[in-house]
Structure formats: structure tokens, C-alpha cells
Amino acid sequence: xxxxxxxxxxxxxxxxxxxxxxxxxxxxxxxxxxxxxxxxxxxxxxxxxxxxxxxxxxxxxxxxxxxxxxxxxxxxxxxxxxxxxxxxxxxxxxxxxxxxxxxxxxxxxxxxxxxxxxxxxxxxxxxxxxxxxxxxxxxxxxxxxxxxxxxxxxxxxxxxxxxxxxxxxxxxxxxxxxxxxxxxxxxxxxxxxxxxxxxxxxxxxxxxxxxxxxxxxxxxxxxxxxxxxxxxxxxxxxxxxxxxxxxxxxxxxxxxxxxxxxxxxxxxxxxxxxxxxxxxxxxxxxxxxxxxxxxxxxxxxxxx
Amino acid sequence: xxxxxxxxxxxxxxxxxxxxxxxxxxxxxxxxxxxxxxxxxxxxxxxxxxxxxxxxxxxxxxxxxxxxxxxxxxxxxxxxxxxxxxxxxxxxxxxxxxxxxxxxxxxxxxxxxxxxxxxxxxxxxxxxxxxxxxxxxxxxxxxxxxxxxxxxxxxxxxxxxxxxxxxxxxxxxxxxxxxxxxxxxxxxxxxxxxxxxxxxxxxxxxxxxxxxxxxxxxxxxxxxxxxxxxxxxxxxxxxxxxxxxxxxxxxxxxxxxxxxxxxxxxxxxxxxxxxxxxxxxxxxxxxxxxxxxxxxxxxxxxxx
Numbered sequence: 177x178x179x180x181x182x183x184x185x186x187x188x189x190x191x192x193x194x195x196x197x198x199x200x201x202x203x204x205x206x207x208x209x210x211x212x213x214x215x216x217x218x219x220x221x222x223x224x225x226x227x228x229x230x231x232x233x234x235x236x237x238x239x240x241x242x243x244x245x246x247x248x249x250x251x252x253x254x255x256x257x258x259x260x261x262x263x264x265x266x267x268x269x270x271x272x273x274x275x276x277x278x279x280x281x282x283x284x285x286x287x288x289x290x291x292x293x294x295x296x297x298x299x300x301x302x303x304x305x306x307x308x309x310x311x312x313x314x315x316x317x318x319x320x321x322x323x324x325x326x327x328x329x330x331x332x333x334x335x336x337x338x339x340x341x342x343x344x345x346x347x348x349x350x351x352x353x354x355x356x357x358x359x360x361x362x363x364x365x366x367x368x369x370x371x372x373x374x375x376x377x378x379x380x381x382x383x384x385x386x387x388x389x390x391x392x393x394x395x396x397x398x399x400x401x402x403x404x405x406x407x408x409x410x411x412x413x414x415x416x417x418x419x420x421x422x423x424x425x426x427x428x429x430x431x432x433x434x435x436x437x438x439x440x441x442x443x444x445x446x447x448x449x450x451x452x453x454x455x456x457x458x459x460x461x462x463x464x465x466x467x468x469x470x471x472x473x474x475x476x477x478x479x480x
Numbered sequence: 481x482x483x484x485x486x487x488x489x490x491x492x493x494x495x496x497x498x499x500x501x502x503x504x505x506x507x508x509x510x511x512x513x514x515x516x517x518x519x520x521x522x523x524x525x526x527x528x529x530x531x532x533x534x535x536x537x538x539x540x541x542x543x544x545x546x547x548x549x550x551x552x553x554x555x556x557x558x559x560x561x562x563x564x565x566x567x568x569x570x571x572x573x574x575x576x577x578x579x580x581x582x583x584x585x586x587x588x589x590x591x592x593x594x595x596x597x598x599x600x601x602x603x604x605x606x607x608x609x610x611x612x613x614x615x616x617x618x619x620x621x622x623x624x625x626x627x628x629x630x631x632x633x634x635x636x637x638x639x640x641x642x643x644x645x646x647x648x649x650x651x652x653x654x655x656x657x658x659x660x661x662x663x664x665x666x667x668x669x670x671x672x673x674x675x676x677x678x679x680x681x682x683x684x685x686x687x688x689x690x691x692x693x694x695x696x697x698x699x700x701x702x703x704x705x706x707x708x709x710x711x712x713x714x715x716x717x718x719x720x721x722x723x724x725x726x727x728x729x730x731x732x733x734x735x736x737x738x739x740x741x742x743x744x745x746x747x748x749x750x751x752x753x754x755x756x757x758x759x760x761x762x763x764x765x766x767x768x769x770x771x772x773x774x775x776x777x778x779x780x781x782x783x784x
Contacts, residue, residue: 185606207604208589230541237534238589281608285512285542300511302489304585304606378760379693381702382686389683398685398716399703412702456682 177202180352181212181221187307187327189232189257193350194225195326196255209238216353217247224249229349229397232259232324233280233305239351240401240413243442244371251369251443252360253352261287261340262325263295264310264333269319271336274298278309279322287322289342295320349448359420360445365452366419367396369442372432376410380435387431388416391424392456409437417453419444423464424455481506484656485516485525491611491631493536493561497654498529499630500559513542520657521551528553533653533701536563536628537584537609543655544705544717547746548675555673555747556664557656565591565644566629567599568614568637573623575640578602582613583626591626593646599624653752663724664749669756670723671700673746676736680714684739691735692720695728696760713741721757723748727768728759 182194184205194203201223206212209226216224226239243249261283265274271294277284278301284291291298301318303309309321310331320336321327328335351369360366374380388395397415418425421444433439455461486498488509498507505527510516513530520528530543547553565587569578575598581588582605588595595602605622607613613625614635624640625631632639655673664670678684692699701719722729725748737743759765 207606208585208592210589210592233585236541238586281512281537282542285514288512288514302511302608302612304608308606308608376698378696378698379690381699382689382693385686385689386683389686392682394680394682395685397704400701 178222179204179220180223180225181206181215182225183209183212183227183233185305185307187310187324187330188305189259189324189326189348190225190227190350192324192326193227193255193257193348196257196350197223197225197253197352210242213239213242213246213249213353216249216355222354223252224353225255225350226353227348228254228351230259230346231348232282232286237401240371240399243353244401244411244413244440248356248440249353250356250441251351251445252354253445254367254448255350255352256448257348257350259286259341259343259346259348260325260338261306261322262328262335263337263340264313264321264323264328264331265319265336266313266316267332267334269334269336271295274319274336276301276318277320277322278303278312278318280304280306280309283322286342286346287340290337290340294337351443351445359443362419362421362444363446365447365450366417366444367415367447368418368420368425368429368444369413369415370429370432371401371411371413371440371442372436373409373411373438374436381410381412384432384435387435388428391428392459393418393425393428394453417447422455423461424459427464482526483508483524484527484529485510485519486529487513487516487531487537489609489611491614491628491634492609493563493628493630493652494529494531494654496628496630497531497559497561497652500561500654501527501529501557501656514546517543517546517550517553517657520553520659526658527556528657529559529654530657531652532558532655534563534650535652536586536590541705544675544703547657548705548715548717548744552660552744553657554660554745555655555749556658557749558671558752559654559656560752561652561654563590563645563647563650563652564629564642565610565626566632566639567641567644568617568625568627568632568635569623569640570617570620571636571638573638573640575599578623578640580605580622581624581626582607582616582622584608584610584613587626590646590650591644594641594644598641655747655749657747663747666723666725666748667750669751669754670721670748671751672720672722672724672729672733672748674718674720674733674736675705675715675744675746676718676740677713677715677742678740685714685716688736688739691739692732695732696763697722697729697732698757726759727765728763731768
């Protein structure tokens with residue numbers, strides 16, 4: 177049975193994502209994202225589950241910084257959860273009885289309209305995590321907690337409401353990390369993540385993105401990382417559609433390598449939404465193979 | 481005396497940044513970033529102070545989402561703080577007495593090496609904010625709190641250590657927001673922030689960044705925002721060197737407007753580091769004025 181280290185505590189969205197990867201795995205909570213990744217690096221766990229985009233409780237910066245430095249780790253899968261909360265209370269508590277509602281500040285920020293409508297008189301109290309808020313309700317410190325749905329599994333609380341969200345279409349993305357090894361096989365609907373450091377001058381980033389565009393490789397995410405007291409370089413994180421095993425993706429990554437001071441490959445893995453990525457015209461593996469054969473022939477004196 | 485709404489509670493890095501903007505201002509804490517921005521929009525405050533990059537406690541996503549939707553607000557100043565913590569204890573407490581150390585999970589994540597070296601036996605406890613951790617120490621719930629330096633002003637606690645950070649060069653950037661009005665005057669060392677939505681297809685982003693590169697406008701930050709259950713568009717946030725009053729910056733922004741489904745101007749304001757931005761060759765305001773005169777002349781039948 178594999179072990180998954182995750183950014184805890186128990187009862188958060190990250191636990192819910194870890195169960196989404198493998199509900200039979202042994203889950204071990206760590207108090208911070210770097211500690212969860214360190215457990216993977218140290219061999220205490222087979223995998224680590226961390227938020228990577230638009231997280232409710234985890235700093236996405238912390239995840240990216242953990243991936244960018246230290247022993248290499250790679251993503252082997254992703255999982256996407258809608259950002260919808262449950263509101264938990266002690267059994268028998270009605271909405272009219274709720275005087276205080278607790279949660280992580282990021283979670284409170286995402287349910288302001290719902291709270292104004294359904295618990296308008298309740299005082300808002302911040303907690304270290306959505307799960308800590310649930311513990312606070314169970315212990316009588318607060319009347320209601322805004323939590324991940326999975327929290328209802330762990331605490332003797334009742335659901336006052338579920339599916340709570342001001343914006344219905346927001347998502348959180350999580351990665352399952354492993355030590356480098358055999359890559360997940362291409363599925364035709366894959367994503368590749370990389371971290372790179374390039375010279376910071378006008379036009380450098382435009383040139384680099386043009387390398388991807390010329391090969392028909394779509395970028396699904398770009399983020400410059402992070403503000404430091406350092407000039408003359410540009411650190412960023414890219415997600416692109418496709419698998420490193422595909423010719424156009426590999427060719428674009430090789431161009432990225434030539435243009436970068438540092439590149440770190442962070443994995444090719446199936447997309448959670450299973451949306452396929454078709455190679456563009458003149459960018460299929462066959463096109464690349466034929467052009468390589470033609471060039472090799474030229475170099476051997478063949479002019480056919 | 482102006483009023484600044486800030487992402488609280490009292491004693492956090494955001495309070496420290498708000499004091500950095502105007503130490504004489506009346507500061508009013510709000511429990512979430514959207515509520516601080518809403519207070520500005522509602523006229524309850526003259527300004528709002530929010531983290532925008534690499535924040536310890538605030539979700540930068542929350543700030544950008546608050547800027548992207550709702551009544552327009554613009555940045556009029558930025559402030560940068562080094563991410564260095566104080567470790568606060570009750571007076572008379574020595575390091576050897578510390579059994580529990582509390583803080584916001586993001587803050588704990590940034591002092592793991594320091595804690596391993598200086599408080600190796602202490603159990604780590606998460607709190608809703610660095611300031612909430614300080615309150616917990618004052619009340620006897622924990623022995624030590626990892627906090628913003630400003631927290632020492634508010635609580636009857638002693639500094640066990642200051643300047644604590646695993647990475648010495650990390651920074652947090654804050655913006656001072658106001659309702660739209662007269663722009664801050666160009667200083668020669670300015671930054672401009674915009675939010676844009678463009679069609680999501682290969683090459684679109686590369687083309688857009690090339691518009692900036694061709695005009696010699698350097699991008700200091702790019703971030704795609706955020707993962708939503710929506711396809712066919714690419715939402716992102718850009719920081720660029722220069723002021724919208726400068727010809728090359730205005731011309732690049734006009735090109736961004738032509739290529740975007742939506743653009744929101746988020747302000748031109750002096751850079752905190754005061755590093756000047758020189759116009760590149762062929763990109764000065766004079767160059768733009770002369771080329772415009774020449775073109776107008778052609779259109780009037782002048783061929784000089």
C-alpha cells in the first residue's frame with residue numbers, strides 16, 4: 177500500500193485530493209508544504225500531494241519553491257477539485273444559533289456573499305486551517321466552520337450546508353509528486369510542467385514563448401516566481417499541453433534549454449480533465465521524423 | 481488624516497506595510513483581502529493596503545481577483561518588505577523553555593531551518609495569522625510565536641529573536657490602492673500593472689509579449705489567473721517597467737487593448753526600489769512624436 181505525504185491537517189482539501197489520487201493509500205499529514213515534499217525526498221513516503229494552483233489553504237508559492245530547489249521530484253498525476261465548502265455545526269445547531277463562524281482566511285474570503293445571505297449576524301473568526309476551524313466547533317469554541325467537504329468524515333459535526341461557494345466555477349489543482357523514474361506513458365491528453373531561469377531583458381520572454389508557439393505547443397499556465405532581491409534574471413514556471421515524449425514538445429523544451437540559465441523538468445502527466453491535445457499541422461511526430469531524416473540525408477550528400 | 485483599510489489583523493506584515501506608506505494614517509484592519517478592498521470601494525477608507533506578491537499571510541490570488549472584478553481601483557504606490565520574522569515569547573521565557581511555537585502555516589514554512597537549529601524540540605502549531613499566534617502566546621496557549629516585527633508593538637511580549645528567515649533575500653510586495661483619479665506623476669522609475677483576458681490559442685501570448693518587446697518595454701512579472709472551469713480564454717496579470725504617460729508604454733498598452741477581449745488598467749506608480757527605466761533606442765517619447773508627425777504628414781500629402 178503506497179504512502180502519500182500531504183499538506184495537512186486531516187480534513188482539508190489537500191486530504192480530499194490525496195484520496196482522489198488513491199483512496200486506499202496510507203495518508204500522512206505534514207504541517208507545511210515543504211515538510212510534505214521533504215518526506216518524499218527522504219523516502220518516508222512514496223508520493224507527496226500538494227496544491228499547485230488557486231489553493232484555498234496552501235500557498236502555491238510554497239509548492240513552487242519546494243519544486244524549484246532541492247533534490248528533484250516530478251509530478252506523475254494531477255487532480256482538480258471544485259472550490260466548494262461545507263458549513264459544519266454541532267448536531268442540533270440551526271442557522272439562527274450561529275454567532276461565530278470560523279475558517280482559514282482564504283476560505284472565508286471565498287464565501288463572503290454566502291455568509292452575508294445565510295449567516296448575516298455571525299462574527300467571522302480566522303483559524304489556521306479549515307480543519308482547525310472544524311476542531312474549534314467540535315470543542316465549542318465556535319458555532320460553525322467553513323471546511324472542505326471531507327472534514328465531515330473526521331469530526332462529529334453536522335452539515336448546515338454543502339456546495340457553498342460565491343463563485344461556482346473556481347477550481348483547485350493538486351499534483352501527486354514522486355521521485356524521478358519512468359515517466360507516465362503519454363495518453364494524448366497530457367500536461368508538462370517546467371521551471372526555468374532566463375536572462376531578464378526585454379524580449380527574452382517573448383522570444384522564448386515564440387519557440388513554443390512556432391511548434392504549436394499551447395501554454396496553459398505561466399507564472400513568474402518569486403520576487404527576490406536579485407536582478408538580471410527571470411524565474412518562471414510553465415505548464416504546457418502535451419507530453420515530453422512527443423516530438424514537438426521535446427523540441428520546444430530543447431529550445432527552452434538553449435535559452436535558459438537553468439531548466440528543471442517537473443513532469444509529464446495525464447491531464448485531470450482528459451482534454452486531448454492534437455499536434456498541429458506540420459507538427460506531428462511523423463513530420464519531425466521526416467524532417468530529421470531529410471536533414472541527415474543532406475548532411476550525407478543526398479540531395480533527393 | 482487619510483484612512484487605510486488593510487488586510488489584518490493588527491500586528492501582521494500588511495499592517496507594517498501600511499505604516500510604511502503613511503505612518504500617520506488611521507489604519508483599519510479587515511479580516512480578508514476582499515473586505516479591505518470593498519471598504520475602499522464603499523468609501524469607508526481612502527486607501528487599501530494589500531499584499532500582491534509572495535505574501536506570507538495573504539493569498540495573492542485573493543488580491544488579484546479583487547482587482548480584476550468589481551468597481552475599478554488602481555495602485556498609487558508600492559511598498560516592499562523583506563520577509564524576516566520576529567520570534568516573540570512572554571518576558572522571561574528562554575529558548576529552552578519553549579515547548580510550542582505557533583504561527584501562520586506559510587510563516588512556519590519559511591523558518592523551518594531556523595526552528596530546527598534554535599528550537600529543535602518545540603512542537604509547531606498553526607494559527608490563523610502571525611498576529612493570532614502572538615495573541616496565543618500572550619494568553620499562555622503557546623510559548624512562542626513567529627510574527628511580523630511590528631507585532632512587538634502591540635503585545636506585551638519579548639523578542640527571543642529578530643531578523644529570522646531561512647532565505648535571506650525573499651521579499652513581499654504590497655500595493656496601496658485608491659479609487660481612480662489623477663495618476664501619480666511619472667518619476668522615471670515607475671511600474672504599471674494591468675489585467676487582461678485574451679483568446680487562449682497557441683501563439684497568442686507570444687504575440688502579445690512581442691508587442692511589449694518590440695517597444696522595449698520590460699515585463700517584471702507575469703502570472704496567468706486563475707484556473708477556472710472555462711476554456712478558450714487566458715486571463716493574466718502583468719507588471720511592466722514604465723509609466724502609462726510614456727509613449728512606448730502607452731503604445732504597447734494600446735496594442736494590448738487591440739489584442740484583448742478585456743483589459744483593466746491597475747495603475748502606474750513609483751517603484752519601491754527607485755530603479756530607473758530608460759527608454760530604449762528608437763523608443764523615446766521624442767521618437768514616437770516624430771514618427772507620428774511624419775505619418776500625419778504623409779496622410780496630408782507631404783512627402784518630405
